[in-house]
Amino acid sequence: MDRTRRAGYHMTGVDPSRLDDQQLMKELETIHRTRHDTLLYGSSDALRTHNERMAQLEGEYLRRNPRRLVSAGRTREGARERRCGEAATPEASGT
DSSP states (O other): OOOOEEEEEEEEOOOOGGGGGHHHHHHHHHHHHHHHHHHHHHHHHHHHHHHHHHHHHHHHHHOOOTTTOOGGSSHHHHHHHTTTOOSSSSSOOTO
């Protein structure tokens, strides 16, 4: 893994801007999958590194997808209006 100095901390892994879309999604899926265990069982350094890397990856995703689909149920107003049992994420039509 590359270790690059940025803004007072070390970045572990490939710079997210250098990943193609498929690689970026794979990295995001992996970091979200490992998040809970890192929070519960990781050292302070591991959690800090995880936070930094997740912010970098998510920031790159948002930069590339400024017009991504946002579910009404994932907004503050939508969450207040959502009834118990309703999905908060958009569903594909025809499913």
